[in-house]
Amino acid sequence: xxxxxxxxxxxxxxxxxxxxxxxxxxxxxxxxEGTVFAMAIATFLYLRMKNLDWPPATVPKPDMLxxxxxxxxxxxxxxxxxxxxxxxxxxxxxxxRIGMALFILAGIVFLAIRFxxxxxxxxxxxxxxFGSIVWVVVxxxxxxxxxxxxxxxxxxxxLFVRPATKKRYLDVRCAAVYWYFVILSxxxxxxxxxxxxxxHRKGM
Amino acid sequence: MSELVINQSExxxxxxTLEKTWAPARGVIGWLTxxxxxxxxxxxxxxxxxxxxxxxxxxxxxxxxxxxxxxxFLNPDLYNQIFTMHGSTMMFLFAVPIMLGxxxxxxxxxxxxxxxxxPKLNAYGYFIYVAxxxxxxxxxxxxxxxxxxxxxxxxxxxxxxxxxxxxDTWAQMITFTELSGLIVAVEIAVTAFKQxxxxxxxxxxxxxxxxxxxxxxxxxxxxxxxxxxSTYLIFDRTMxxxxxxxxxxxxxxxxxxLFWFFGHxxxxxxxxxxxxxxxxxxxxxxxxxxxxxxxxxxxxxxxGFLGFSVWVHHMFATGLPQLGQSFxxxxxxxxxxxxxxxxxxxxxxMWSGKLRVATPMLFxxxxxxxxxxxxxxxxxxxxxxxxxxxxxxxxIVAHLHYVLIGGAIxxxxxxxxxxxxxxxxxMYDEALGQFSFWLLLIGFNVTFFPMxxxxxxxxPRRVYTYQxxxxxxxxSRTASxxxxxxxxxxxxxxxxxAISRRSGVVAxxxxxxxxxxEWSISSPPPVYNFLHIPVVxxxxxxxxxxxxxxxxxxxxxDRREVLVTKTLDAEPxxxxxxxxxxIYPFILALTTTLGLAGSIFYAWWFVVGMILTxxxxxxxxxxxxxxxxxxxxxxxxxxxxxx
Numbered sequence: 001x002x003x004x005x006x007x008x009x010x011x012x013x014x015x016x017x018x019x020x021x022x023x024x025x026x027x028x029x030x031x032x033e034g035t036v037f038a039m040a041i042a043t044f045l046y047l048r049m050k051n052l053d054w055p056p057a058t059v060p061k062p063d064m065l066x067x068x069x070x071x072x073x074x075x076x077x078x079x080x081x082x083x084x085x086x087x088x089x090x091x092x093x094x095x096x097r098i099g100m101a102l103f104i105l106a107g108i109v110f111l112a113i114r115f116x117x118x119x120x121x122x123x124x125x126x127x128x129x130f131g132s133i134v135w136v137v138v139x140x141x142x143x144x145x146x147x148x149x150x151x152x153x154x155x156x157x158x159l160f161v162r163p164a165t166k167k168r169y170l171d172v173r174c175a176a177v178y179w180y181f182v183i184l185s186x187x188x189x190x191x192x193x194x195x196x197x198x199x200h201r202k203g204m
Numbered sequence: 205m206s207e208l209v210i211n212q213s214e215x216x217x218x219x220x221t222l223e224k225t226w227a228p229a230r231g232v233i234g235w236l237t238x239x240x241x242x243x244x245x246x247x248x249x250x251x252x253x254x255x256x257x258x259x260x261x262x263x264x265x266x267x268x269x270x271x272x273x274x275x276x277f278l279n280p281d282l283y284n285q286i287f288t289m290h291g292s293t294m295m296f297l298f299a300v301p302i303m304l305g306x307x308x309x310x311x312x313x314x315x316x317x318x319x320x321x322x323p324k325l326n327a328y329g330y331f332i333y334v335a336x337x338x339x340x341x342x343x344x345x346x347x348x349x350x351x352x353x354x355x356x357x358x359x360x361x362x363x364x365x366x367x368x369x370x371x372d373t374w375a376q377m378i379t380f381t382e383l384s385g386l387i388v389a390v391e392i393a394v395t396a397f398k399q400x401x402x403x404x405x406x407x408x409x410x411x412x413x414x415x416x417x418x419x420x421x422x423x424x425x426x427x428x429x430x431x432x433x434s435t436y437l438i439f440d441r442t443m444x445x446x447x448x449x450x451x452x453x454x455x456x457x458x459x460x461x462l463f464w465f466f467g468h469x470x471x472x473x474x475x476x477x478x479x480x481x482x483x484x485x486x487x488x489x490x491x492x493x494x495x496x497x498x499x500x501x502x503x504x505x506x507x508g509f510l511g512f513s514v515w516v517h518h519m520f521a522t523g524l525p526q527l528g529q530s531f532x533x534x535x536x537x538x539x540x541x542x543x544x545x546x547x548x549x550x551x552x553x554m555w556s557g558k559l560r561v562a563t564p565m566l567f568x569x570x571x572x573x574x575x576x577x578x579x580x581x582x583x584x585x586x587x588x589x590x591x592x593x594x595x596x597x598x599x600i601v602a603h604l605h606y607v608l609i610g611g612a613i614x615x616x617x618x619x620x621x622x623x624x625x626x627x628x629x630x631m632y633d634e635a636l637g638q639f640s641f642w643l644l645l646i647g648f649n650v651t652f653f654p655m656x657x658x659x660x661x662x663x664p665r666r667v668y669t670y671q672x673x674x675x676x677x678x679x680s681r682t683a684s685x686x687x688x689x690x691x692x693x694x695x696x697x698x699x700x701x702a703i704s705r706r707s708g709v710v711a712x713x714x715x716x717x718x719x720x721x722e723w724s725i726s727s728p729p730p731v732y733n734f735l736h737i738p739v740v741x742x743x744x745x746x747x748x749x750x751x752x753x754x755x756x757x758x759x760x761x762d763r764r765e766v767l768v769t770k771t772l773d774a775e776p777x778x779x780x781x782x783x784x785x786x787i788y789p790f791i792l793a794l795t796t797t798l799g800l801a802g803s804i805f806y807a808w809w810f811v812v813g814m815i816l817t818x819x820x821x822x823x824x825x826x827x828x829x830x831x832x833x834x835x836x837x838x839x840x841x842x843x844x845x846x847x
Contacts, residue, residue: 024397127452128446129454132454151821
């Protein structure tokens with residue numbers, strides 16, 4: 001009897017797109033962290049419901065200039081991320097390097113501005129529950145910007161000193177997708193720190 | 205069926221090459237670098253079982269203390285620590301890790317692949333889990349064992365009422381174990397969706413794999429809640445934050461909401477793999493296709509969804525709006541429907557198949573009995589008026605042990621006996637197995653059934669002793685005797701396994717004539733799992749295989765290649781190369797542990813830990829020269845084919 005076989009020797013290796021395993025790992029990572037962020041938003045809403053003053057009377061209305069500048073910068077950093085994503089698809093190494101360098105740079109400037117904002121925010125995490133959740137949320141997001149920028153820097157260095165293979169282009173695409181996540185996850189937090197509390201200040 | 209097995213006795217050169225490619229790492233350092241899913245899975249199972257024994261010893265100490273009124277065997281402080289350690293160990297260090305460990309071991313085997321999707325991450329998850337367990341027990345033995353119960357409610361566990369490091373220890377243990385749980389969940393979900401053997405479309409996935417997939421997805425959406433909750437608790441305690449501090453705008457009840465948003469799905473995370481074991485065992489022991497495959501898969505998914513909408517039933521006694529009570533009662537009672545559908549499917553399968561009875565099947569019967577009783581008492585505490593009466597009494601202790609031991613442990617022990625021949629290549633001793641089974645079943649009911657009555661008679665849980673003349677003495681003593689029977693039953697099982705492992709009857713590849721792919725390869729499985737990746741042509745892969753069942757060729761034997769298939773229909777899509785053994789998971793686990801464990805003493809340790817982890821992470825990521833050369837060679841070859 002002849003043995004029937006399914007020959008897969010013609011199949012390619014690790015494509016740089018959504019079929020790859022690491023792409024799915026990246027998605028799962030974002031699902032987990034997205035859940036953490038959703039729970040943090042639930043914390044905001046729950047505490048607001050339970051408090052008569054929200055934010056507490058001692059919290060000054062924030063100066064909006066730097067937070068808005070930083071928000072715009074973060075959103076714009078999505079463009080070089082898109083660029084390196086598209087370039088990785090075409091395996092255009094130069095464009096990948098430029099795109100990555102730009103959004104890493106944007107991340108670093110973003111962190112510097114955030115440092116200034118938080119140094120002048122006017123309350124500590126130990127002042128009241130509002131302070132606690134704001135600092136924790138900002139801390140969480142900062143941690144993500146920091147970690148993502150660190151990983152991206154490592155990847156960029158690699159792309160300068162070692163040959164770029166398909167696997168590394170896949171890494172670039174995953175890094176870009178993760179960066180979109182870092183950008184998007186800041187939007188609801190921005191709303192709950194800078195917009196919502198001042199729309200209907202509870203207790204005033 | 206046997207064709208699959210016979211085919212694998214040929215091809216000796218290919219087998220030798222595969223042996224070399226996938227060889228397990230040797231030596232102590234090698235042990236730390238291992239990334240094979242069977243080794244990691246077995247480590248989870250063995251480690252978690254050691255924690256089960258520790259948790260069992262703690263239970264025994266409590267039963268000795270409660271065997272008579274006004275006993276002085278344990279003082280109140282130690283008793284608090286012991287019941288907290290018992291609950292925390294059983295939930296976080298035993299139940300979840302052992303179930304996920306079974307998944308790590310069996311999912312790749314059942315779907316026909318060579319390793320999980322992210323082997324290094326998998327190894328890292330195991331080390332993090334062990335570190336969390338060691339951390340908890342080291343703290344316990346130096347006198348900082350947590351003492352506020354396995355859910356550590358604030359304000360009792362808050363900075364005001366729990367000085368020292370006890371509650372911090374508990375909260376950080378949560379971070380360790382949930383991190384590891386999340387890692388395994390991602391491994392299992394991605395592996396099951398992307399690496400199935402060609403032909404294993406969604407409607408042919410073994411039910412155990414389905415149950416692990418649903419479990420994993422529940423883990424992904426449940427565990428972040430408790431990680432955040434326990435982190436808030438640590439922040440409140442160590443950094444003077446106010447999440448749960450009523451006087452500074454925090455809210456103590458919010459702790460419970462976040463905890464149970466995780467805690468109820470957690471219960472399903474623990475018993476849902478058990479439902480998978482039951483389906484595997486029932487299929488093998490009736491020798492027929494399971495009745496209502498689609499119904500069972502849908503009810504698994506429905507149970508997974510419903511599990512997220514019932515958490516408030518743990519909080520009926522906290523004063524809720526009427527609508528909230530009604531909603532969460534209704535949602536809780538609704539769980540009966542999918543669970544009952546599964547039960548009826550299994551009963552229909554047994555009814556219409558040729559039922560054989562051996563130890564695994566006996567455990568299935570025990571599961572039916574005890575899980576149903578637990579479900580009944582669940583309906584009772586699911587209704588608010590009765591819950592107010594029974595809250596925090598021994599009735600709850602009885603209920604939760606009936607569902608968890610009935611749902612998770614009986615099915616797990618059944619699974620141990622069922623897969624023992626696959627693990628060791630030898631059969632367990634049937635007579636001893638049945639003897640141990642009866643000890644466990646009788647011991648369990650003698651221990652926990654009286655607790656229903658104790659609860660109805662008003663005995664609160666978590667009291668270290670009680671006065672004579674309350675009507676609790678004889679029932680408590682009975683429970684203590686039952687606990688001894690359980691201990692004996694577990695001991696018998698271990699003795700059976702220890703002896704049979706060396707001198708049992710040789711089992712062969714498929715002693716039960718079972719249907720899933722792990723039975724198509726030799727026992728114990730070769731290190732590379734499958735000589736050729738199989739092609740699947742039915743929901744019962746082994747039974748549905750034709751005499752000339754096709755298999756996959758064209759995979760490299762000298763590289764660690766796995767086949768990635770399409771998510772819905774499992775058509776071959778591409779090949780991916782798995783990483784070799786690596787020491788970095790262990791190093792990263794060390795640095796993470798330093799950061800997490802240190803941070804409860806001094807927050808900057810977390811920063812130190814993260815910096816070291818980042819440095820070690822470079823080594824994790826940086827590909828070896830040889831791998832890069834191989835990648836380039838491959839890409840060049842592909843180009844050549846294209847041109």
